[in-house]
Amino acid sequence: MTHPLFQKFRLGQLELANRVAMAPLTRNRAAAGNRAASLTAEYYAQRASAGLIVAEGSQVSPMGQGYLATPGIHSPEQVAAWKVVTDSVHEAGGHIFLQLWHVGRVSHVSLLPGGAAPLAPSAVTANTKTYLGQGFEPVSAPRALEVSEIPGIIDDFRRGAANALAAGFDGVEIHAANGYLIDQFMKDGANMRTDSYGGSIDNRTRLLAEVAAAACAEIGRDRVGVRLSPAGPINGCADSAPQALFELAMDKLEAIGPVYVHMIEGITGQTRDTNPVVDFAALRKRYSGVYMANNCLDGAAAQAALDDGRADMVSFGRAFIANPDLVRRLRDGEPLNQLDRATLYGGGAQGYTDYPALP
Numbered sequence: 523m524t525h526p527l528f529q530k531f532r533l534g535q536l537e538l539a540n541r542v543a544m545a546p547l548t549r550n551r552a553a554a555g556n557r558a559a560s561l562t563a564e565y566y567a568q569r570a571s572a573g574l575i576v577a578e579g580s581q582v583s584p585m586g587q588g589y590l591a592t593p594g595i596h597s598p599e600q601v602a603a604w605k606v607v608t609d610s611v612h613e614a615g616g617h618i619f620l621q622l623w624h625v626g627r628v629s630h631v632s633l634l635p636g637g638a639a640p641l642a643p644s645a646v647t648a649n650t651k652t653y654l655g656q657g658f659e660p661v662s663a664p665r666a667l668e669v670s671e672i673p674g675i676i677d678d679f680r681r682g683a684a685n686a687l688a689a690g691f692d693g694v695e696i697h698a699a700n701g702y703l704i705d706q707f708m709k710d711g712a713n714m715r716t717d718s719y720g721g722s723i724d725n726r727t728r729l730l731a732e733v734a735a736a737a738c739a740e741i742g743r744d745r746v747g748v749r750l751s752p753a754g755p756i757n758g759c760a761d762s763a764p765q766a767l768f769e770l771a772m773d774k775l776e777a778i779g780p781v782y783v784h785m786i787e788g789i790t791g792q793t794r795d796t797n798p799v800v801d802f803a804a805l806r807k808r809y810s811g812v813y814m815a816n817n818c819l820d821g822a823a824a825q826a827a828l829d830d831g832r833a834d835m836v837s838f839g840r841a842f843i844a845n846p847d848l849v850r851r852l853r854d855g856e857p858l859n860q861l862d863r864a865t866l867y868g869g870g871a872q873g874y875t876d877y878p879a880l881p
């Protein structure tokens with residue numbers, strides 16, 4: 523019998539073809555004006571047999587951009603370009619959410635309007651690098667957001683959610699992971715604030731809750747997911763006591779009610795081991811919605827996570843870059859194409875739309 527991983531699954535109002543998601547993957551191939559490129563429609567349509575595609579992180583405002591040639595979701599031209607992508611995925615029978623992104627301090631003055639300093643909870647430079655086209659460069663020193671500016675950030679996400687629906691997406695995923703703005707507010711290694719957005723874990727999870735609530739109010743809880751990465755450091759962002767912090771984050775999300783939480787279990791793309799240890803099963807228990815597990819999984823581990831009740835859905839990142847027909851390969855036990863790391867960021871069709879599907 524076919525494993526439940528490969529059977530239909532209800533996510534809010536959507537009936538997904540299976541429980542396998544394509545994780546959000548930045549590819550730095552956007553066209554002028556940070557519009558999704560025409561090749562992007564083909565790239566995602568090739569991967570439409572995923573139960574759900576979570577399209578790459580897309581900045582909700584010009585100040586939310588942190589890498590060269592990432593797509594946005596704040597201008598009418600960007601919405602129109604994304605509509606071509608969502609139409610092609612829907613024609614191929616798939617479902618697609620858009621990841622809403624504000625990078626916060628993980629940016630560079632050369633990418634930001636008027637050469638502005640990146641925005642952050644506190645004026646602490648991240649120990650990380652960004653992609654500027656000719657390779658990776660250290661990020662710029664940020665400035666701390668005034669408390670009066672925070673409603674504007676929440677509104678950027680709210681408008682991003684509305685724009686995503688206008689562009690034909692089935693929903694949005696709020697990027698609250700990987701050391702970007704919302705994660706920077708949560709983790710005590712990046713947030714030194716002394717106002718109502720810093721200090722206690724209640725204060726540090728305030729922005730997450732406000733953004734999630736605003737997106738849910740705008741487009742409906744059934745259309746909103748949230749991505750978290752409790753472990754660290756990632757992009758130079760870590761917390762000294764992540765278990766209590768993320769238990770509270772899950773409690774708040776339980777009350778707000780987004781349809782799924784997409785959990786990066788471990789250090790993104792590196793390891794499932796964490797220090798300090800994060801008890802993901804305990805986090806999951808606090809939230810009754812769909813729990814999507816990610817990070818360094820293979821087909822056997824994904825099936826085991828479902829069998830053991832540790833997850834409702836599973837996502838794959840790198841394997842989906844190299845295997846447009848990943849679901850079929852996992853289901854039939856077929857070998858996987860190898861990932862070409864040299865073509866991950868920037869460029870054209872090579873390493874993007876030319877990975878072969880099985881005949």
Ligand SMILES: Cc1cc2nc3c(=O)[nH]c(=O)nc-3n(C[C@H](O)[C@H](O)[C@H](O)COP(=O)(O)O)c2cc1C
Pocket residue numbers: 545546547548549578579621697699700749786790791816817818819837838839840841866
């Ligand atoms: C090229 C590349 C780009 C990525 N871009 C994003 C992104 O835009 N948003 C995000 O939340 N995670 C991003 N990630 C992390 C992946 O979504 C995923 O969490 C990670 O690859 C671990 O999953 P895997 O072991 O199945 O690859 C990216 C990873 C890679 C390799």
